[in-house]
Amino acid sequence: MxxxxxxxxxxxxxxxxxxxxxxxxxxxxxxxxxxxxxxxxxxxxxxxxxxxxxxxxxxxxxxxxxxxxxxxxxxxxxxxxxxxxxxxxxxxxxxxxxxxxxxxxxxxxxxENYMQLVVPARSRYRTLADLAGRRVSLGATGSGAALFGTRMLDAAGVSVEVDHHPLAEAAEALRTGGVEALLWSGGLPTPALTDLDDAIGIRLLDLEVTELRRRHGAVYDRVTIPSGTYRDAGEVTTVGVPxxxxxxxxxxxxxxxxxxxxxxxxxxxxxxxxxxxxxxxxxxxxxxxxxxxxxxxxxxxxxxxxx
CATH class of the missing domain: 3.40.190.10 (Periplasmic binding protein-like II)
Structure with missing residues (x-):
């Protein structure tokens, strides 16, 4: 059976x-x-x-x-x-x-891990494309976020200045303006991002899964980050990875x-x-x-x- x-x-x-x-x-x-x-x-x-x-x-x-x-x-x-x-x-x-x-x-x-592309709440960035040419931390070298980040940018046809920081360093760089966005792969909510949200206010950008699935298969899911996960009230559509x-x-x-x-x-x-x-x-x-x-x-x- x-x-x-x-x-x-x-x-x-x-x-x-x-x-x-x-x-x-x-x-x-x-x-x-x-x-x-x-x-x-x-x-x-x-x-x-x-x-x-x-x-x-x-x-x-x-x-x-x-x-x-x-x-x-x-x-x-x-x-x-x-x-x-x-x-x-x-x-x-x-x-x-x-x-x-x-x-x-x-x-x-x-x-399920949730891909979280984070910008300061006060920033003008509303989409991944808005980050073209900007400095972005795509996760630490050796992380799943770093692998996904490369695929994400390639699928979207977006070029950025890439940094690779562990989460604590990336959060500090976003707080001080050393990077203009960070990518994190993790659960909901992530305490380090909650702390960053309390300090400066953060916003998550929507990410699209269609082209990623076309290129890499069903290892990627379309998932929703519920409103209220962080202080930003909006619901976010992003990519989930088992x-x-x-x-x-x-x-x-x-x-x-x-x-x-x-x-x-x-x-x-x-x-x-x-x-x-x-x-x-x-x-x-x-x-x-x-x-x-x-x-x-x-x-x-x-x-x-x-x-």
């Missing part, structure tokens, strides 16, 4: 308890920048793993984002990693910025199973505090990792949880 969302959800909610009784393990989770959604989710995941399976020690590795996480997991410097699906598909193909093909199996689709939890092929099968069980059975405890009420881990979507293949043991674990 095929594993469908409906069957999986019904069984997951009916299944209780955890079966892992294996040896002591240390699990390193490649996450993201301080203050971002990745690192907060990774900390919650590490805590829940350690609580559910006392023989598992989990640690969070702070990074600059998806591209760096893929490199770390691929090199064996981390066991699990949080990555955007567009970065992972580029890695599978050996497409820029990856020098060679890297294939990592997914344990689940965990969240977030995957991937694993090194060397991770033992029992650790894969333990992680899947935590994702399913403790989903409600894996929402970073700043995102409560705006985002959640939908257990029905965990298996929807295409075009990145699901880890074979993860697929088995989901079937077992189905009953």
């Amino acid at each position: 095929p594993l469908t969302r409906r069957l999986f959800l019904a069984a997951a909610l009916a299944t209780a308890g955890c079966a892992y009784t294996g040896p002591d393990r240390t699990v390193r989770v490649a996450a993201g920048e301080p203050g971002g959604f990745y690192v907060e989710f990774a900390r919650l995941l590490a805590a829940e793993l350690a609580d559910a399976y006392p023989s598992t020690r989990a640690s969070v590795v702070e990074t600059l984002g998806s591209v760096m996480n893929i490199a770390k997991v691929g090199a064996g410097e981390a066991d699990l990693g949080l990555v955007l699906v567009d970065a992972m598909t580029a890695a599978q193909d050996g497409a820029p910025p990856f020098p060679r093909a890297t294939r990592l199996p997914a344990l689940g689709r965990v969240y 977030n995957l939890l991937v694993a090194s092929p060397a991770v033992p099968a029992d650790v894969v199973e333990a992680t899947v069980r935590v994702l399913v059975q403790r989903a409600g405890d894996l929402v970073p505090r700043q995102a409560l009420g705006t985002q959640y881990l939908d257990v029905r979507s965990l298996i929807d990792t295409a075009p990145v293949p699901l880890h074979p043991r993860a697929a088995e674990a989901y079937r077992e949880l189905r009953g």
Whole structure:
């Protein structure tokens, strides 16, 4: 019988308890920048793993984002990693910025990242095209935002002066006028952007997904940032990119199973505090990792949880 969302959800909610009784393990989770959604989710995941399976020690590795996480997991410097699906598909193909093909199996689709193109509320910029020739931070080198930012500009036919800053530096540069816009890929709301909004007032620009999908496929979604996410009252249409939890092929099968069980059975405890009420881990979507293949043991674990 095929594993469908409906069957999986019904069984997951009916299944209780955890079966892992294996040896002591240390699990390193490649996450993201301080203050971002990745690192907060990774900390919650590490805590829940350690609580559910006392023989598992989990640690969070702070990074600059998806591209760096893929490199770390691929090199064996981390066991699990949080990555955007567009970065992972580029890695599978050996497409820029990856020098060679890297294939990592997914344990689940965990969240949707929202591309947030931020300008000061007082600025005259209303569209991406208005930023032509201006200085824009497109995320830190090694981040998913940097990869997306390049694709975004190419698809729109817009040329800007590109900077690459981690989020904290980009926010300070926007506050002081060092850049005129910043691109961030993350959850809603992002605390660093909330702080920036409190300091100077920010506005988010609409982003169009049609040409991105034509060029790169269904790794991009059209999503809406609700009004009130930041102080700007307007609703914003932007691009969403699914977030995957991937694993090194060397991770033992029992650790894969333990992680899947935590994702399913403790989903409600894996929402970073700043995102409560705006985002959640939908257990029905965990298996929807295409075009990145699901880890074979993860697929088995989901079937077992189905009953």
